[in-house]
Amino acid sequence: MSAILERLRGGLVASCQPIDDGPMDDPHIVAAMARAAVAGGAVGLRIEGIDNLRAVRPVVDVPIIGIVKSDLPDTPVRITVRVHEALELAEAGADIIAYDATNRPRPDPRESVLAAIIGAGRLAMADGSTLEDGQIALAGGATILGTTMSGYTAATDRLNAGPDFGLIRAYRDLGAFVMAEGRINTPELARQAIAEGADAVTVGSALTRLEQVTGWFVDAVRSAR
Template sequence: MLEVLRNGLVVSCQPVDDGPMDRPDIITAMAQAAIAGGADGVRIQGADNLRHARKSITVPIVGIVKRDLPDSPVRITPFLDDVAALAQAGADIIAYDATSRARPVPYAAIVEEIAKHGCLAMADCSNMDDAKSAVQDGAQIVGSTLSGYTDETVHLGPEPDLEFVKELSGLGAFVMAEGRYASPSLAKAAIKAGADCVTVGTPLTRLEVNTAAFRNAISQVT
């Protein structure tokens, strides 16, 4: 599985929540289009979306469940039931929030549940402490996904955290560069920095976000 993804591209097929493209059939079409363009894998949110896509694609799928919890900032696959649902829907890899923030279920238990279902665990990390703990817990993949998206890392700005990717490459785990890779040149830079694979989402699958950027740029002139 990891060799299929090595030096490859994963496309995160996550449209804007509750937008016109947030439908299982459209998400499946996004995944098919990404694969036609050369994607080696896809990342899909939600068991129903994943189940629909699994019927027609054979590349590795990274599955997640996103939740907005009232008592925790953790959003990515916070519950054991989420892991089970993703595995039953056909996920090959299950990603989870690996930060040290307050959470409903210990992340070691999440990794254990992922392994129980025969899937690979991907730790979405914000810093090296997260990643080291994840590797100790048994995660096979460490991602830079949450660097820039926690209170401690939000100051890092709009560029991807290539220094974090370089540090991750020394851990011995499979490294997924993810988060703000907005151009082909940045994806290339991630591989050069030591990433084994790169995940790209918003620039490819969030039409509303990219349209707004063009519209705003034009408005500044007129």
């Protein structure tokens, strides 16, 4: 397990998650996207969905962080919400399984999802939003603390629009392997995340969501007119 962390340390993880139902939302395209990211130097991948994971696993040899996103009527939590999703990700070949580690209502307690990941012999990445989220996850056996949910919960949605460098430092001080994730959309922000104490950085939209990146440039051009 430590070998997986060493492969990620100091590197970039590419989150290959196309926009739902968009033209790139196809396992074959996600697999090609993943191969391209690795060819560009990504040391790991974050892949959403069982079908996408099964398509990507045979064509890359870097560590994969697997997640399942759900839209459920009774919870705002979306990332690996239920125990059976964690087990399916393990079976499909994820080396690391990320789950929402925030303190919000959900069908399966976050502790149960974490226990399922560890029981399946996979590393657990806690997608947190606060220092307390990280403390509880570490106590339960999580190996990686991600800043993924900072800014996306009711308790943190008033934070600035950029990465939560304060949470990166707080998680570093806990002695965890820290994954900087969330609103890192320029090389400079990725560099700064490492400088602030992150062990690795995950970048998604700026690398793999062509519709969003195109929109950034379209807005800039239109505003100049």
